[in-house]
Every structure is written in C-alpha cells, then in structure tokens.
Amino acid sequence: MRQIYERRANRSKDSLCALSLRCMPTIPYPLENVRFPLDFPLPATSMPLLTNSSQNGNGRTRNSSSINISFDNAKSSDEEDGIDEDDEGIMEENGAGFGMEKSDDEDGNAGGVKQISLPLPKSSKLTPAQLKNYQGFFKELFDESGTRENGQYLKNDENWKNLCKSTKMAMPNRQILPIEMFLSPPGAAKSETLCKTTSSMRKMIVEEMDRTSEKYSNVVYDLDSICFDGGHPETDYPENVGKLDGGRDLIFESRFESGNLRRATQVAPTHYELMLTPDMNQLSEHFQWFFFQVSNTRKDIIYTFEIANCLKPTSMYSQGMQPVMFSIIDKNEGWKRCGYNVCYYRNLYACTEVSTTPKGATAQNEDNGEEKRKKHYYSMRFNIVFPNTADVVYIAYHFPYTYSFLSASIHEFRRLKLSAVYCREDVIGHSIAGNPMRMLTISSPCSPQELAKKEVIVLTARVHPGESNASWMMHGILEQLLTGNSTEMYRLREKYLFKVIPMLNPDGVINGSHRCSLAGIDLNRVWDRPNDLLHPEVYHTKAIVQFLCDNLNKRPLAFVDLHGHSKKWDYFVYGNNPAESWRSEDAPSCSEQHEDEHLALPRALETVANNKFNASECRFSITRAKEASARVNIWRQFGVTWAYTLESTYCGFNSKGCQINMGDLKDIGRELLFSFLEISNFSLNKDA
Numbered sequence: 001m002r003q004i005y006e007r008r009a010n011r012s013k014d015s016l017c018a019l020s021l022r023c024m025p026t027i028p029y030p031l032e033n034v035r036f037p038l039d040f041p042l043p044a045t046s047m048p049l050l051t052n053s054s055q056n057g058n059g060r061t062r063n064s065s066s067i068n069i070s071f072d073n074a075k076s077s078d079e080e081d082g083i084d085e086d087d088e089g090i091m092e093e094n095g096a097g098f099g100m101e102k103s104d105d106e107d108g109n110a111g112g113v114k115q116i117s118l119p120l121p122k123s124s125k126l127t128p129a130q131l132k133n134y135q136g137f138f139k140e141l142f143d144e145s146g147t148r149e150n151g152q153y154l155k156n157d158e159n160w161k162n163l164c165k166s167t168k169m170a171m172p173n174r175q176i177l178p179i180e181m182f183l184s185p186p187g188a189a190k191s192e193t194l195c196k197t198t199s200s201m202r203k204m205i206v207e208e209m210d211r212t213s214e215k216y217s218n219v220v221y222d223l224d225s226i227c228f229d230g231g232h233p234e235t236d237y238p239e240n241v242g243k244l245d246g247g248r249d250l251i252f253e254s255r256f257e258s259g260n261l262r263r264a265t266q267v268a269p270t271h272y273e274l275m276l277t278p279d280m281n282q283l284s285e286h287f288q289w290f291f292f293q294v295s296n297t298r299k300d301i302i303y304t305f306e307i308a309n310c311l312k313p314t315s316m317y318s319q320g321m322q323p324v325m326f327s328i329i330d331k332n333e334g335w336k337r338c339g340y341n342v343c344y345y346r347n348l349y350a351c352t353e354v355s356t357t358p359k360g361a362t363a364q365n366e367d368n369g370e371e372k373r374k375k376h377y378y379s380m381r382f383n384i385v386f387p388n389t390a391d392v393v394y395i396a397y398h399f400p401y402t403y404s405f406l407s408a409s410i411h412e413f414r415r416l417k418l419s420a421v422y423c424r425e426d427v428i429g430h431s432i433a434g435n436p437m438r439m440l441t442i443s444s445p446c447s448p449q450e451l452a453k454k455e456v457i458v459l460t461a462r463v464h465p466g467e468s469n470a471s472w473m474m475h476g477i478l479e480q481l482l483t484g485n486s487t488e489m490y491r492l493r494e495k496y497l498f499k500v501i502p503m504l505n506p507d508g509v510i511n512g513s514h515r516c517s518l519a520g521i522d523l524n525r526v527w528d529r530p531n532d533l534l535h536p537e538v539y540h541t542k543a544i545v546q547f548l549c550d551n552l553n554k555r556p557l558a559f560v561d562l563h564g565h566s567k568k569w570d571y572f573v574y575g576n577n578p579a580e581s582w583r584s585e586d587a588p589s590c591s592e593q594h595e596d597e598h599l600a601l602p603r604a605l606e607t608v609a610n611n612k613f614n615a616s617e618c619r620f621s622i623t624r625a626k627e628a629s630a631r632v633n634i635w636r637q638f639g640v641t642w643a644y645t646l647e648s649t650y651c652g653f654n655s656k657g658c659q660i661n662m663g664d665l666k667d668i669g670r671e672l673l674f675s676f677l678e679i680s681n682f683s684l685n686k687d688a
Helices: 002-022 085-094 128-141 157-166 200-211 403-416 448-452 468-483 487-495 506-510 536-551 584-589 597-608 630-638 662-679
Strands: 218-222 251-253 263-268 271-275 291-295 302-310 324-327 340-355 371-385 392-396 422-430 436-443 455-461 496-501 558-565 571-574 642-649
Touching: 128 422, 128 436, 128 448, 128 536, 157 403, 218 251, 302 340, 403 422, 403 436, 403 468, 403 506, 422 536, 436 468, 436 536, 455 468, 455 536, 468 487, 468 496, 468 558, 468 642, 468 662, 487 496, 487 662, 496 536, 536 630, 558 630, 558 662, 571 597, 597 642, 597 662, 630 642, 642 662
Parallel strands: 271 302, 455 496, 455 558, 558 642
Antiparallel strands: 218 263, 251 291, 263 271, 291 392, 302 371, 324 392, 340 371, 422 436, 436 496, 571 642
C-alpha cells in the first residue's frame, strides 16, 4: 500500500512539473513550413479527388492531380462515434477536426454506443469475372498438383544481401541492415524490468529551463539535404565501426530500410534534439515510430536524446517503457532496452493549424472563415550511456521487423519445415512501389477433397507499419505452423487450412512510416471500398476473403488482424457484438442462443494464455467510424462472426513488472494458435 501512495505522489509531482513547463511561452515549430522533399507519385484513378485541403500540417503541398482518394474512405468525419483513445487525447489537446485520423486499432469505447438508424456506408465487391483471377491462390482445393509445394530457399548470408537489394524503397537507402539484428541470440528472452521514472520529469524541467537561456544550435543531421545522395547499398555493416573521428561528436543516419529520422540538432554538448520523418504522402501527421543509427560514440559519457515532434499527449514511456538499442560491437547480445530518466511531456513547440470546418470559440480569419488553432508537440526524452567507444548503435521505438527480414524468414521457415506440413507461397499482388505481397497457405498434407472439408482461418498483420510488435507475433505464428512439432501444432494443421498474409503494408514498413501506405492514408480505413491502384494490399486481401465466401462457400471460421497498442499493457482483442453496434438494426440479429459468440476468442485465450492476456481490456463495440476497418468490414460484409483485432502492448505486462521482448511476442502468436483448438468448443451457427 505504501508503494501505491508513493507512486501516486510521484505522479502528482511529475504533473506539476509538466504544468510548470506549459506556463512558459511557446516556440514556433521549426519544421512548420519546411516541405519534406520526397513524394511518391501515385497512379491516377477514377476515384473522387480529395478536395478538403491542398496542404497538410507538415507544410507539404499535395499534388491533387495524382492523389485521387475518396475523402470519406481516407479519414473519418468528426461527427462519427468511436474516436479511439490514443487519438482522442490528441484531438482534445490540439482541437478536434484538424486532420486527425481516428485509429481503428485503438478503440477507447469502454461504455455503450449510441444506437441510431442510418444507412450503411457503401461497400464494394468484385464481380464473378474479377474473382476468377484469384482461383490460382486456392490450387490446393482443386487438383493434386496444387498440394505440391513451391518456393526457393536462402542458402547463405550473401542471399540476405541480395534479398535486401531487391526490396523497393521510395526513401533513400544507403545501407543493408545486419541480419544479426533480427536473430535471437542465447539469453535474448531474458525479461527486463520496467524502468523507474521517479524524478525524471523534475530533472528534465531544471535542464529545460537552463537550456532556454542558452544559444546553442548545431544541425548535425538533415535528411532533407541528403535525400538524393548516394546509390544502392553495398555493405551490410557500417564502415565506421571501430573508427573514432576525434573532430566530430555523434554521427546520425537513417537511410536504411524502416529507418526514420529527419533531423538531429545538437542543442548542448551532449544533448541532441531529434525530429522524425513524416509518413510519405501523408494526409494527416503521424509521428511515433523511430529507428536511427548513431556512430562515433564515446563510452561513459551521459548523452541526452529528445524526440521532439511526437503528437500523442500520453505514452507508456511515462509508465516505465524504454526504447531499444542494438550495438554492432555487441551484436551477439541482440536488442536491449536502453535509456534512463525517461520522460514524456508537452514541449514548447507549437504551430498553427487551419481548419475549414470551424468548431468552438477560437481565432478566426474573417476573410475566408478559416479557423486557426495552435497544435502542440510532445517530447520523449531519455539519457543514454553507450557501452563502447567507436561503436555503431541503432535505436528504435520498438524491436524492428523489416520487409526484407520477413522475406528471409519465410524462406528459412520453409527450408526447415516439417514433412508433416503443407505450405505454398503465393504472390497475390504488388504494393504501389512494386513489392510483392505474399500469402502462405498452410495445413497438413492431404488430398484436395480432405482439404475442402477443413475450416479456414485467415490471419493478417502489419497494416500499420509502426506496429512492429505485430510482425513479431506473426513471426511466432509462422514459426509454429511450419516448424512446430508439438501435439497441438499437429492437431491444428490437421483441423484447419490457414491463409496467412503476414504484411499488409509492405511499402509503409520499408519506408519507415508509422501509420500510412504510400497512398498517404491508413489502409485500415479502406476495407469497405479498396481501390486496386491506390490500396492494392487491402484490395487483394479482401478478394481472398470474398473468393472463399462467394466461390467456395467457405466462409472463414475466424479472421484475426494483428496490431500494436501504444497506451495499454498486456495483450487483448477487439471483436464485434451486434448488441453494441451504432446501428439499431444490428441488435435484433443477435439472438439469445448466439449472443455470446463474439466472446469465443477471448475466452479461448484466457484458457491458454500465460498471464499475458488481459480480458478486461477487450472491447466489442461497433462504431460507425470503424465500418471501413478490417474487423468490422469482414464481419458485416462477409458474415464472419469471429472477426477480431488482436492488440499487443509495446511496453510490457503490468502484473509482472517487466517489459515485453521478442520472445514474449512470439509466444503471443503461439497462444493465438492454441486458442483455435479451444475455440471449437464454442457453438457457432455459421449460416445464421
């Protein structure tokens, strides 16, 4: 009890410290009118033009002639219910309606949903002629040749380099990441305790107030000025490992796959202010994911890193979460949590945003009726001491998982897979940048007739590129399905046919975006009407589900989309309960006999999970704002009762007091698979 009171007292002190900082005068956001130099040309389509604004809050003018996106698909209107808790705080702080998307995966509706009677948003379906193009992805059900396997395997480390070079990037790429970065060394599964944040805010306030009187500013890394330097990457290790340039301080770099750092400014001898890169072509600002390299390090010096253009008012960094670090010199130790005195707070930066749909009493431009408000930014700040001199280290928001590593993992899992496993790899389409979209069909070896009797489970992940924890969960799923030799895995493969699309947004992942594809929008907002040119990833995935339902009469037993949650502990799911729908017509469809069917997966996970699953965080509301998300669209349009979003923390497990690691995330994937054996205990009238 005493510890609880002490914790509350410390939080109160931190709140007072943060409040004192807010009393200081604001400073203009340094990148407010600085256009990011890179855009990716988008294909022209027949969809309506986006006309609400020609310029986003990042000062980047959009070429409306090449960006033809239906506005109601790209963003949710402010009048819609179901603003998610992660973004709700941003809107309360910075003003609702200022280009903020409501995130599908972070549903803050703990209470009831107001039911109204409105027509459903329109949803698209492919014609029978169009669906014929997808029959080749179901060969296993039509002829014996379809049960033969395909694919080639990586033979050595050199193939890793070639694979990385084949990945198509829109952002500049100067370096191949070392494969050791993604492998789990012995002892990597060791749990790391939550970082103590006591007095971090107070120390920061003192330093910040001292710094405001100093005149020290030296830009040491500027991606804008070097975007077009250099050619294709040739080395898998940085060339400056073990070399110390005595005439320079820290050296920064982010021109590699999934990298994200736009600018580094030295504001004191050992204090660096960092600005993150926007999602390419973004319609709304998204700053959270970071992944950058630091070299020319010196041992035993206390450095301060401050990421200063975050948007969310709160973060798990205030609850004991730390960033992660990988050292080239200590590469055999893998990724580790790093930093101390970690704190998250609203800084002094602010910029003016303009809304064409004014709400509330704020300053207004009398000439054109536009409303102007201040938008504030937040800092994630920490101290760090590097373990080695002349090292090259990588620092990231969470454990990175790149598209190239996914490709390598699929090759390796298929090379190591058991003889009792059937696996076929198909490319169901290509992203806007031309990267292959892979789908794995996994089951036990058997005839087409036997396969046709099996229930189908569809699994997807990584529609939001900044949610790398989703890929580590998917990694655990693929590892178990292809190489797992437990009794449970044999039973799963005998019982089910799995269709797995492990990365729904390859371009976003490759280019270091946090939330968007190269189309500049959240792909989990277009499932109702995906466009084959602008949203090919969702278009082809949805076609797979439609083919199962319409052509094969095999409605998936379950559809689970894997995500990450930045403000909660543990892992949990979101499902669909018709009784909690925004639409009054949905409630009668929920009969007493089947009224609890939406609880099937969470109940199954409670049975198999090892104290990591948090049933109290599960939500089942259906809001109008979520109609275009995977979870709701697959439920509504195709009648998949067990359509879920599975969310994992970035931070850790509240009851255990430790931070999550890659092993934990893979275990979550394994537990999800085990739950499919338990879920069959729940009755489900699929034809109801």
